[in-house]
Amino acid sequence: MTDPKDAEKSVDGQGTKRRRTRIYRDRRTVSLRMEPDLHERMMGLCDDMRIPANTYISGLIGNDLKKRKK
Known part of the structure; x- marks a missing residue:
């Protein structure tokens, strides 16, 4: 469910910069690491x-x- 066009080269050539539409402006990014088997099962679901x-x-x-009322 990822689109290879989601990333593009940054202006300074120092990596990639993701393009975000306006709906993502106020959202934050979190990196999540998981075991390959868990990832495969989650993606299947x-x-x-x-x-x-x-x-x-x-x-x-x-x-x-x-549930925790936070």
């Missing part, structure tokens, strides 16, 4: 549910915070 992995993970975090 997301494909079955037809939702992006980000939506799935954000939902899990949101539900847990609600």
